[in-house]
Amino acid sequence: MKLRSKKVLSMDFDTRSIKMAEGIFKKGKLNIEATFLLDLPEGVYEDGYINDKNLLSEIMDSFLRLNNIKTDNIVAVVNSSDILTRDIIIPSVGEDEIEGILKYKIADYIPIDPEDYIVQYINEGVFMENGNEKLKLFIVAMPKTLAKQHFDLLRDLDLKPRILDFQSNAIRKFLSFNETIEKNSIIKEKTIASINVEFATTNLTILKDEAIEISRNIPLGIKNILENVDVNLNLTEREILDSIFSFKKSDKSSLTEEENLEITGALNNLLSRLFDSLEMVFRYYSSQEQNNKIDLIILQGSIADVDDIKERFENYLNIKTLSINSLNGLLDKNLDIYSNAIGSLIRGESI
Structure with a gap:
């Protein structure tokens, strides 16, 4: 299957969004032409499965037309607790x-x-x-049913699904392709724990010598924050998410002090549970071989934009923590969101 010289659109599927990256990988060089974010309504897609194919097809068709996306060679990136x-x-x-x-x-x-x-x-x-x-x-x-759902969906959209990739493999390729990811921080020859906090789950991938050592789905995600915010406050999902993922604390001034405290408490609850789960996996990994040690945590996704989030990971887990904001020295604040989609543009061993 010769895709090396053709433009490819990679689609990273999640419960509430599809992250897309359009580009060409040729002769060891990656050219990213565009990235796109498609938000999905509740209930359409969950844990790697398509619950409403007709609605998802309509949403995707409209989005592709609206953004004038004509690339039809598709690499889909999926994740599920059933994989x-x-x-x-x-x-x-x-x-x-x-x-x-x-x-x-x-x-x-x-x-x-x-x-x-x-x-x-x-x-x-x-x-x-x-x-x-x-x-x-x-x-x-x-699962064959999961794979068939995605291939059928893409074919119904008159697209050409070429490869169905796996999130942990996508981030493996992304990080293997990079020498540095943040302020020239060298990541080669380090054992890395990549942590991608998505809407319903957190994907943990431990990489050593550019090989996947552990891939885990932790059943904690952004939805746990939404579920723990007092419904009596009558905050919309958008208001809560905007508050959490603000780049500056001053951006939260549109909410009352009580509302901000409630959201902060829900975020703290998620992080506390997540830290405990991560620590358990890290201890297991360290116990397998004498030299197994996590050198570096890399945060993926919008969680990387939360105020002081890297410091919180470092303080609790005592491991240096970085986010993804450069691709071999090219700065881009959105790379942490699109890292899986970009990784699957890189040809190498795919699932």
Whole structure:
């Protein structure tokens, strides 16, 4: 499938939005021509599944026409609690034999019915174990129903879906492509925990030597803030989100002190629960091997714009925390939002 010299539109699907990046990846160079954000209404899309195909198709068709988006080569980026991942170790064999092992023995590694899943892998390299050559694979098992929903949706829009990528793999490619991400902070040769707080869930990806070590969906997200704000205040969802994601604290002056305190309390509650969940995964990761240690946290998504958020992560988890605001030195304040979509424009091993 030759997409290297063609313009591609990447779509990163989330419960309440689709982040899009349009560009070309050719001869190791990435040219991003445009980015777009499509907000979705409640109930249309949830946990990687399309609940209302007709409405979502109408919304996307209108958005593509309104923004004069004509690129039809599509890479879709998805995430779901139903997507299963594993690191597995097998004897060192050729690519053809890997396919055979995964086809006939995948149930030995992941408790699934192979008939219900599409199983793909990332080859993470050969190593020696007790004098024998072994191969490490990162396995991704995606429900066929989930994949079919997205391909059918895109084809109904007269688009050409080429690849269905996985969020953790998209951020892996994005960070592997970059030498620095914030104020020339070098990220190469570091073990990174990428944290993407989305509407319904938080995606945690731990990367070491440009390989995925852990991919986890934590069932905490922005919706937990909305649910914990007192309904008697009669605040709209937009008012709450604007308050949370203001770049300057002075922007919150349109709300009363009581309203701001209520929103701050809901945010603090989310962060407290999220920190505890992250710390548990970090402890598990550190216990697996003696040298397993998180060097750096990288925040993705709009959560990176919350006041003092990096300092709060650093203070609680005691790990240096950065946000994504540059692509190999090119500054762009929106990169943290579009990092998954941009990562899937980069050709490499895809799921």
